[in-house]
Amino acid sequence: MQTILQPWPWYVTGPLIGLMVPLLLVFGNKMFGISSSLKHICAACIPTKNPFFKYDWKKESWNLVFALGIVIGGHIGWMHLTNHETQVEYRGNAIDKSVFVNPIYNDMSKETSLMFYDWGITQHKEVSPEQVFNFENLLNPVGWFFMLIGGFFVGFGTRYANGCTSGHSIMGISQLSPASIIATVGFFIGGLISSWFMVPYLFEVL
Amino acid sequence: MKLVKFLILGIAFGIILTKSEALSWYRIHEMFHFQSFHMYGLLGSAIATGMISVFLIKKFKVKTVTGEVIEIKPKEFKWKASIIGGIIFGLGWGLTGACPGPIYALIGTGSFAFVVVLFAAVIGTYVYGAIKKKLPH
Numbered sequence: 001m002q003t004i005l006q007p008w009p010w011y012v013t014g015p016l017i018g019l020m021v022p023l024l025l026v027f028g029n030k031m032f033g034i035s036s037s038l039k040h041i042c043a044a045c046i047p048t049k050n051p052f053f054k055y056d057w058k059k060e061s062w063n064l065v066f067a068l069g070i071v072i073g074g075h076i077g078w079m080h081l082t083n084h085e086t087q088v089e090y091r092g093n094a095i096d097k098s099v100f101v102n103p104i105y106n107d108m109s110k111e112t113s114l115m116f117y118d119w120g121i122t123q124h125k126e127v128s129p130e131q132v133f134n135f136e137n138l139l140n141p142v143g144w145f146f147m148l149i150g151g152f153f154v155g156f157g158t159r160y161a162n163g164c165t166s167g168h169s170i171m172g173i174s175q176l177s178p179a180s181i182i183a184t185v186g187f188f189i190g191g192l193i194s195s196w197f198m199v200p201y202l203f204e205v206l
Numbered sequence: 207m208k209l210v211k212f213l214i215l216g217i218a219f220g221i222i223l224t225k226s227e228a229l230s231w232y233r234i235h236e237m238f239h240f241q242s243f244h245m246y247g248l249l250g251s252a253i254a255t256g257m258i259s260v261f262l263i264k265k266f267k268v269k270t271v272t273g274e275v276i277e278i279k280p281k282e283f284k285w286k287a288s289i290i291g292g293i294i295f296g297l298g299w300g301l302t303g304a305c306p307g308p309i310y311a312l313i314g315t316g317s318f319a320f321v322v323v324l325f326a327a328v329i330g331t332y333v334y335g336a337i338k339k340k341l342p343h
Contacts, residue, residue, distance in 0.1 A: 017248070048336075071220065127229055133231075164305045165249075172281050186292020195239060199301065
């Protein structure tokens with residue numbers, strides 16, 4: 001049980017993620033992908049005359065059910081399959097910046113932990129830094145950039161590129177699709193710009 | 207009832223995303239700063255598994271459990287859309303530390319602020335649909 005409660009190694013979880021591809025094909029004849037669910041939410045919830053959203057979204061409802069399953073799976077994984085004792089043992093302080101303890105991620109290198117410290121992130125109890133991702137921040141630019149603009153880019157970019165990490169990087173590259181290889185290169189270019197320049201700059205000025 | 211299997215697969219995927227740490231904002235930035243092999247190993251082994259699976263399904267003409275022919279539709283090749291859209295998504299991936307799958311899983315972990323991120327992503331999708339014709343593809 002203790003092993004299960006610890007983070008699972010990538011060589012176990014990576015192949016398990018990859019197995020989603022054949023499981024969805026064999027059990028449902030569906031191609032692995034998640035960002036389409038955002039389009040179906042638009043089609044289902046926002047009234048519009050735009051033909052892009054005028055289709056029978058109910059025929060694609062498997063994707064929304066799959067997304068709902070991910071929410072439930074996230075809940076089970078975090079609430080029931082994660083050892084949270086590390087939360088109380090958080091030992092980080094301003095003098096010894098090297099110690100970073102997080103319930104699902106506690107083997108961070110000193111280098112990485114220093115980077116986050118320099119960015120001003122000091123609390124690590126949640127999966128994402130709770131100082132950045134909280135409702136109060138909706139009243140200030142930190143929330144606007146990291147939640148609203150960030151989320152907007154995710155929705156706009158995935159639909160523009162016609163897929164996300166699952167649809168392009170995993171499903172698409174698995175079928176050797178040139179569009180997916182180019183999109184994945186794009187994901188990394190954007191991510192590198194974001195992580196090296198935008199995010200540090202925002203933490204510095206906000 | 208046909209949809210139950212997708213719920214079960216979704217739950218499995220949500221658990222794996224959590225336990226693999228793929229939904230961690232910290233892991234995403236560590237990856238973009240090349241400070242650990244973790245995310246590369248994760249994505250690489252996922253792609254390898256997917257690739258072998260697709261190859262075997264095609265080679266042995268595997269049918270679905272109900273006996274249908276499995277359709278693997280090719281992705282439309284629009285290089286401008288792939289690269290520009292990809293970069294825009296990448297910028298958002300860095301900011302939120304989450305791609306669409308992890309956004310759903312994060313809401314499940316109780317990080318309810320990600321409902322806001324999901325809402326913004328839906329708006330982003332909607333705006334793309336609205337200005338699609340004016341964009342290079």
